[in-house]
Amino acid sequence: MSLQPMKPSELATKAVNKEELFILDVRNEDAFEDWKVEGSNFEYMNVPYFDLIDGVEEIMDDLPKDKNILVVCAKEGSSVMVGEMLADEGLEVSYLEGGMKAWSEHLAPVKIRDLTDGGELYQFVRLGKGCLSYMVLSGEEAAVIDANRMTDIYTDFAREKEVTINHTMDTHLHADHISGGRALAEESGGTYWLPPKDAEGVTFDFEPLEDGNTIRVGETDIDIQALYSPGHTIGSTSFVIDGQYLLTGDILFIASIGRPDLAGKAEDWVQDLRTTLYERYKELSDNLIVLPAHYTATEELNDDGSVQEKLSVLYKENHGLNIEDEAEFRKTVTENLPPQPNAYQEIRETNMGQVAPDSERKREMEIGPNRCAVR
Amino acid sequence: MNVTKTLDATGLACPMPIVKTKKAIKDIETGEVLEVHATDQGAKSDLSAWTKSSGHELLETDESSEVLKFWIKKGE
Numbered sequence: 444m445s446l447q448p449m450k451p452s453e454l455a456t457k458a459v460n461k462e463e464l465f466i467l468d469v470r471n472e473d474a475f476e477d478w479k480v481e482g483s484n485f486e487y488m489n490v491p492y493f494d495l496i497d498g499v500e501e502i503m504d505d506l507p508k509d510k511n512i513l514v515v516c517a518k519e520g521s522s523v524m525v526g527e528m529l530a531d532e533g534l535e536v537s538y539l540e541g542g543m544k545a546w547s548e549h550l551a552p553v554k555i556r557d558l559t560d561g562g563e564l565y566q567f568v569r570l571g572k573g574c575l576s577y578m579v580l581s582g583e584e585a586a587v588i589d590a591n592r593m594t595d596i597y598t599d600f601a602r603e604k605e606v607t608i609n610h611t612m613d614t615h616l617h618a619d620h621i622s623g624g625r626a627l628a629e630e631s632g633g634t635y636w637l638p639p640k641d642a643e644g645v646t647f648d649f650e651p652l653e654d655g656n657t658i659r660v661g662e663t664d665i666d667i668q669a670l671y672s673p674g675h676t677i678g679s680t681s682f683v684i685d686g687q688y689l690l691t692g693d694i695l696f697i698a699s700i701g702r703p704d705l706a707g708k709a710e711d712w713v714q715d716l717r718t719t720l721y722e723r724y725k726e727l728s729d730n731l732i733v734l735p736a737h738y739t740a741t742e743e744l745n746d747d748g749s750v751q752e753k754l755s756v757l758y759k760e761n762h763g764l765n766i767e768d769e770a771e772f773r774k775t776v777t778e779n780l781p782p783q784p785n786a787y788q789e790i791r792e793t794n795m796g797q798v799a800p801d802s803e804r805k806r807e808m809e810i811g812p813n814r815c816a817v818r
Numbered sequence: 819m820n821v822t823k824t825l826d827a828t829g830l831a832c833p834m835p836i837v838k839t840k841k842a843i844k845d846i847e848t849g850e851v852l853e854v855h856a857t858d859q860g861a862k863s864d865l866s867a868w869t870k871s872s873g874h875e876l877l878e879t880d881e882s883s884e885v886l887k888f889w890i891k892k893g894e
Contacts, residue, residue: 471867493836493868517860521833807859 446523446530447537449513451549454539455570458482458741459748465510467502469495469525470517470543478811480515480539480546481570481741492521499528511535518542544806547571548593552578552600553749555734558685562665563604566734566749567596573738573813574620575750579684581661586610588667588682588690589736590623592805597627610658612636612667613794614692614736615679618705619784619813621805622794625649638671641678646796652680672723674716675701675815677708681724689731689754694719696735697743697752699816700763702780705787709777717772720764729755737813763817776817785811819877819889822850828857828885835861836868839890843874846892851877854888861886 457464463484468475469492479487490502506512512534514522522538529536539546550569558564562581569575569591577588578597585606587597590613601608608631611624615638625647628635636658639651654671670681675693679701682690693701700720703712731754738750745751758764766772784790786808792798793805800808825842827835835856843852854865862879865888869876873893880887 471864473867474863491864491867491871492833493840493864494871496833496837496840516832518832520831524833524837 444530444533444535446526448540449537450540451545451571452551454480454513454546455549455551458485458570459744463510465507465512466515467506467512467525467529468515469521470515474517478543480543483741486510492516492525495525495528499525499532503532506534508534511537513537513539515539515546516542518544543571543810547809548806550574550576550591550593550596553747555688555749555751558665558687560665562661562685564684564688565600566751567591568744568748568750572620572809572811575734575736575738577690577734579660579665579667580604580606581665583607584609584661586612586658586660586667587624587627588612589614589617589692590627592621592623592626592809594623594627594630597623598630601631607631607633609633610636610660610667612652612658612682614638614681614690615676616641616706616791616794617693618787618791618794619737619815620809621790625796638676638678638680640673641676642795644792644795644797654680670723670727672719674703674712674719676706677712677715679719683727683731687730687732688734689724689727690734690736691724692736693815695724695733695757695761695764696737696739696816697733697750697757698761699739699818700761700776702815702817703776704780705783705815706791709780713773713776716776717769724754725758727754729753729758733757737815739813739816739818780817781814784814785809819851821853821889822846824853824855826855827861828855830856831858832860832864836864839865839868840872843890843892848892848894850892852890852892854890856886856888857884859886861888865890 475489514526516522519542526538552565555564567576611628636652637649656669658667668683672681875891877889
């Protein structure tokens, strides 16, 4: 048997289609515990590569003979070393091309649906980090919301669709990933919108995104309406698109709600979060479909690989929307929070333009899961 | 610190820094110290995890320059 490479896109297809796969993760135990490739029907085994340098005999009995095995490491090198040893033993085995770094950077569009008068709405799913971003297309124009760092994905897609990206906007100042919004606007000659309350330390020019702003995309005037919805950050702003979709940023997810502490102000912002979730969103139409900026568990992925749910369903099923007692709510979102995302301070400073790390450092800063939610 | 042997693993990508370290430590006696130079950022967490699992001791780490330096005391 020979060792085969598996591209992140092939692995993404397996995750979305809920295929079976046996993953041998050869990173050290801390790295594996912290963050791994997620899939509903993936099985895992973690043995650090440094325990396998002298041979794989010790783990042979624990590996399946009738299943595809994928060896995963941080960058690729160690998975090739271990994979070759397993292939020599006669196993059907592949390695993840580019390792967890490449997995973290993979994102692909899923069509949400057609909008009024020929417009389209796409969700870009970044499985490795659980980040979701959006493109609204209409006529010859497009807007991108919560763009990730890998701007070529959006520009290639826009070229394919023969549209120009006129607007990019961020629902808030991100702390878990580096925003591609400003770079994308610069590349395509568009306008970058950011909520001014999140932009106090920002070192570049932007268009202030205020409650009630309407941004039009294309000849058919698909409206994107900004709705001030603080709580995850003080500036957090949601968007209502075409009267049908509610882009909630990091305020409301499918199975969880946003955490208020990533800018160090949990106590101050908990009331804002409560008001947004329990009053402001409640006044909106029940029929709106929620499109968040993150997901946490693969169970939140629909069969088509998208992440979306009706607001009315979330008010019934999402625990974070059903904590009647205010004190208990306060406790839930300020105590026992998950660890903060990797390098979150440095990521915030990068998104404010205060620091400009090189691309290798940017990759390293984004290692790990997003951790923006309270379950 | 009394260093018995120095290993230059600069410019090498994972897994080579650890593969070479594992070989080099065989050449020294229990209690003696191996100094390792590496440029692969992953070496930090991996050397720390490897020394723990293999019974050696990571005495000190110097991350102040581009070349990372590690001092490992050989265990039993």
